Amino acid sequence: MSDDAVLSFRFRLSHGAFQVALAHDMRLAGITALFGHSGSGKTTVLRVLAGLESRADGHIAFDGAVWQGEQPRRSFVPPHERAVGYVFQDARLFPHLTVAGNLAFAESRSRNRAAVSNFETVVGRFDLEPLLERRPESLSGGELQRVAVARALLARPRLLLMDEPLSALDTPRKAEILPYIARLPEQFGVPVIYVTHSVDEVAYLADEMIVLSKGRKVADGPVGETLARLDLGPATGRFEAGVVLKATVVGHDTEYRLTRLDLGGAQIEVPMLDAAPGARVRMRLRARDVILATKRPEQLSSRNIIEGRIVEVVEEPSTPFAETLVEIPGGLIRARLTRRSVADLGIAPGVAVFALVKSISLVGGIIAVKS
Amino acid sequence: MTDGGPVFLTFLLAAVTTVLLLLVGTPLAWWLAHTRSRAKPIIEAITALPLVLPPTVLGFYLLILFSPNAPFGGFWVTLTGSTLAFSFTGLVIASMLYSLPFMVQPLQTAFEQIGREPLEAAATLGASPRDVFFSVAAPMALRGFLTASVLTFAHTIGEFGVVLMVGGNIPGRTKVISIAVYEHVETLNYAEAHMLSGGLLLFSFAVLVTVYALNRKAPLNVG
Numbered sequence: 001m002s003d004d005a006v007l008s009f010r011f012r013l014s015h016g017a018f019q020v021a022l023a024h025d026m027r028l029a030g031i032t033a034l035f036g037h038s039g040s041g042k043t044t045v046l047r048v049l050a051g052l053e054s055r056a057d058g059h060i061a062f063d064g065a066v067w068q069g070e071q072p073r074r075s076f077v078p079p080h081e082r083a084v085g086y087v088f089q090d091a092r093l094f095p096h097l098t099v100a101g102n103l104a105f106a107e108s109r110s111r112n113r114a115a116v117s118n119f120e121t122v123v124g125r126f127d128l129e130p131l132l133e134r135r136p137e138s139l140s141g142g143e144l145q146r147v148a149v150a151r152a153l154l155a156r157p158r159l160l161l162m163d164e165p166l167s168a169l170d171t172p173r174k175a176e177i178l179p180y181i182a183r184l185p186e187q188f189g190v191p192v193i194y195v196t197h198s199v200d201e202v203a204y205l206a207d208e209m210i211v212l213s214k215g216r217k218v219a220d221g222p223v224g225e226t227l228a229r230l231d232l233g234p235a236t237g238r239f240e241a242g243v244v245l246k247a248t249v250v251g252h253d254t255e256y257r258l259t260r261l262d263l264g265g266a267q268i269e270v271p272m273l274d275a276a277p278g279a280r281v282r283m284r285l286r287a288r289d290v291i292l293a294t295k296r297p298e299q300l301s302s303r304n305i306i307e308g309r310i311v312e313v314v315e316e317p318s319t320p321f322a323e324t325l326v327e328i329p330g331g332l333i334r335a336r337l338t339r340r341s342v343a344d345l346g347i348a349p350g351v352a353v354f355a356l357v358k359s360i361s362l363v364g365g366i367i368a369v370k371s
Numbered sequence: 372m373t374d375g376g377p378v379f380l381t382f383l384l385a386a387v388t389t390v391l392l393l394l395v396g397t398p399l400a401w402w403l404a405h406t407r408s409r410a411k412p413i414i415e416a417i418t419a420l421p422l423v424l425p426p427t428v429l430g431f432y433l434l435i436l437f438s439p440n441a442p443f444g445g446f447w448v449t450l451t452g453s454t455l456a457f458s459f460t461g462l463v464i465a466s467m468l469y470s471l472p473f474m475v476q477p478l479q480t481a482f483e484q485i486g487r488e489p490l491e492a493a494a495t496l497g498a499s500p501r502d503v504f505f506s507v508a509a510p511m512a513l514r515g516f517l518t519a520s521v522l523t524f525a526h527t528i529g530e531f532g533v534v535l536m537v538g539g540n541i542p543g544r545t546k547v548i549s550i551a552v553y554e555h556v557e558t559l560n561y562a563e564a565h566m567l568s569g570g571l572l573l574f575s576f577a578v579l580v581t582v583y584a585l586n587r588k589a590p591l592n593v594g
Contacts, residue, residue, distance in 0.1 A: 052491050079494040080502075086495035092488050096510045105506065109497035155496040 004029050005158065005191065011048055011058025011068070020044045020215035026208070028159060028191035031184070033202040033223065035195075036212035042195040043089075045212070046161045049193070050086050051079035062159065083111045085157030085190070089164045091144040093136035099147050100132040106154040119154065125187060126150045126180060142173035146180065153188055160184065160192045166201065178204055199227065203244040203284040228325060228332045241323070242286035243333050249279045264330020268304040268357060287323060287334035291356040294345050304357040308333070310349050315339050326355055377542075377551035377567070384459070384547060385527040388466040392474040392523050393516075395467070400478035401504070405487075418475050421468060430536025433465050437537070457539045462547075465537040466527045473522040481515020482508065518582055525578040528571065 010023035020041035026032060034042050048056045051067065054076060060068040067082055069075040093102050107119055123129055126146045136144065145165050152160060162181070166174045182205050184192055194205060202209055202223055209226050211219040219226055228243045247261040252272055259273045261281065275281060296305065308328040315322040322339045324347060325332055333355060337347070347353070403415060421429060437444045437455035447455050455461035485508055493503040509516070531549040538545030540554060548567050555564035 050495055052494070078500075079491070080497050080499050083497075084495060086492070088488070088492060090488070092492040094489055094492070094507055094511075096507075096513075105493075105498075106496045109502070111497055151496065 005063035007049075007060075007062050007159065009049065009058065009060040011056045011060065013044060013048060013053055013056040015044070018215060020048075022212075022215075022217055024210060024217060024220065026210075028193075029185070030207040031182070031192040031194050031205045033194050033196060033206035033209040034212065035197065035199075035202055035209050037197055039214075040197075040212040041215040042197075042212055043163050044215075046086070046163050046193065046195055049159075050084050050161055051077060051082050052086075080109075083156075083158045085152035085155055085160040087145070087148050087152050087160070087162040087165045089167055091136075091141075091148040091165075093139075093144060093147060093151070095136050097136075098132065099128065099134050099136070099139070102136070102147060102151050103128075103132075103154055106151045110154060110156040111158070122150045122153055125183075140173075141169050142176055145169065145177055149180065149184075153184075153190070157190060160190045162192060162194045164195055164197070166196075166198075174201075181205060199242065200284060203227070203282065224331065228334060241334060241336070242284055242289075243331070244282055244284050245331055245333070247281050247283065249273065249275045249277050249281060251277050262330075263306075263328065266306040266308075266329045268306065285333055285357065287336035289358060290326075290333060290335035292324065292326070292335050292337060292341075292345070292347065293354045293356060294347070294351065296354050297356065300356070302356045302358050306333075306355045306357065308353055308355050310347055310351045310353055312349060313342060313347060315342065326353060328355065377546050377548045378570075380459075380543065380545075381528055381547040381549075384462055384466060385524045387463050388470060388527045389474075389520050389524045391463065392467050392470060393520065396471065396474035396478060396519070396523075400475045401482055401508075403475070403479045404482035419472050421470070422472050426469065426530065426532025427536055429469060430465065430533040433461075433468070433533070433537050437461055456537060457541060457545060459538075459544050462534060462538045462545055465533045466530060469530055469533045470523045470526045473526045474519045477515050477519040477522065478512065481512035481518075484515075485511045514585055517585055521578055521582050521585075525575055529575065 005028050006025065007028050008025040012019065012021045014020075018039075018041070022041075022045055034045060036042050044053065047053045048058075049060065049067075056068070057070065058068060059070055060066070062082070065077075066075060067077045093099075094105065097105060103119065103123070123132070126149065128147060128150055131139065131143055131147065136147075139147065145168075149162075149165065165181070166177060169177070178201070181192070181194070184190060194201070196202060206223050209220065209223050210217060211226065219229060224244045224246070227241075245263055247263050247268075250260040250262050250267065252259050253269075254272075257272045258269045259271070259275070261268055261270060261283075270283070273281065291302075306328045308326040310324055311327050311332065312325040313322055314324075316339075320338045320340070322337050322342045324335045324337060324342070326335055335355060341347070399414075399418070403411060403418075434456055435441060437447075439445050439448045439454055444455055455464065489507050489511065490503050493507045494500075498506060528547075529549065530547075531553070534545065534547055534550055535553075538547075538550075540546050540550050546554075548571055552564050552567045552571075555561070555567070
């Protein structure tokens with residue numbers, strides 16, 4: 001597993017009128033999402049960390065080594081000496097080499113470090129055996145990215161930077177590659193910084209997240225808490241806003257094809273999962289898929305009714321809407337209501353409510369099975 | 372260089388010029404393809420000057436430069452004991468300047484087509500800039516290297532004005548094919564002129580066909 005290296009950086013870089021300025025210290029473990037809309041400066045941050053933007057001013061230190069410094073004099077470690085791996089949005093395989101050639105290119109330049117990954121292991125883990133003699137131009141988008149991730153790993157980076165590696169892929173291809181990425185820290189002992197604008201990918205992959213907006217950091221912390229924050233609406237996106245819940249599989253109802261999950265007190269039913277009782281799963285629940293009631297509703301098609309208490313209400317003055325944060329046994333969920341409903345039902349912090357979740361809505365978020 | 376006819380001399384000159392221009396032109400083309408310097412248009416213009424200048428103008432300035440009374444020519448005399456004007460070495464220097472755009476421009480285009488993306492990818496995989504050049508850029512620009520070399524070689528074979536100005540007409544030293552043809556025509560020796568001219572015509576045609584064939588084939592794959 002990762003030895004929890006520390007990455008600390010503060011830098012400033014201008015692209016014409018747009019400026020990215022960021023300072024952050026992080027203990028690298030697992031997958032950290034760098035989240036924000038397009039144009040928020042996410043890719044720039046990765047490029048600065050990798051040493052691909054020599055015009056950035058600032059200080060970057062990784063695990064005791066200074067990659068870039070201003071004191072006592074300007075210093076800059078070039079990218080090939082930083083021991084970072086970089087998976088680009090567009091894969092960037094070398095067109096003059098086969099898949100095997102691309103992988104060998106990386107392996108022969110790997111940084112001297114205790115060998116966690118070797119050629120056969122990586123080829124096996126990414127199921128690349130059938131592709132080895134192929135040329136990059138003959139690969140599909142999903143295959144290109146699998147090779148690109150494998151290639152980055154074979155250079156034995158101590159930190160893997162991934163820049164929206166799934167953005168060019170359709171949904172089935174995304175679902176095919178996500179599990180490979182989710183297992184990287186555990187299987188290869190390398191921490192990952194993962195750039196994305198997709199809440200689904202954050203929820204599926206990341207433990208910690210940093211939220212960027214207009215070149216600035218607006219929030220950071222554990223994924224669950226950060227996504228639950230109501231003040232981050234503009235940065236995390238209202239339509240996609242929601243929370244990530246951790247749950248344990250209780251059992252299956254094979255006749256009605258349902259799985260019962262325990263959220264840490266409250267139980268809900270979701271379409272049947274391929275997971276054994278006791279398995280830990282993560283799921284995303286969007287604020288717009290939650291309905292609130294102040295009395296326990298009856299004779300309802302929705303079977304998921306969770307008792308909770310309002311923690312916070314944020315009204316959005318120029319819109320019909322309000323966002324609420326509800327404490328339930330085992331966590332927090334968000335619900336998006338109209339301001340009119342908030343007024344009519346007297347919804348305010350401290351009020352006891354029943355949250356209704358259409359079980360079908362859980363399918364929209366990706367459900368990750370973590371053993 | 373005391374023996375060998377104009378044909379041998381011509382091909383020797385073209386080969387030496389091509390090899391030396393590969394060494395000089397590659398870094399220059401690389402710099403032009405990647406620089407953000409404001410000097411770039413000026414250097415590009417200087418590189419392209421031989422395309423538009425009459426060869427006699429280039430030859431005239433080179434003659435002045437090669438003069439033992441000029442700093443460069445004088446330095447060369449103290450260094451080697453012989454003058455550059457009317458020598459094979461002088462011809463090589465003149466040919467390198469004259470053919471410079473034919474080496475630099477195809478290479479610059481090839482390097483620009485590669486873009487920064489594969490180079491950045493290679494750097495993040497641990498390849499040093501030198502390694503990146505030889506392992507990624509050069510193989511990807513292979514077609515550019517071939518085109519540039521063939522064009523430089525062919526263009527050097529066809530030069531006349533600069534050679535006449537700088538090299539004169541010394542058998543075995545500076546008398547190349549184009550000069551020999553000129554001489555044969557002057558002396559009404561049409562049979563010899565036909566042979567050399569026809570040979571050069573066929574050779575040039577074959578070279579150009581090769582270049583265009585290279586440019587239309589599917590990407591060259593190596594490794």
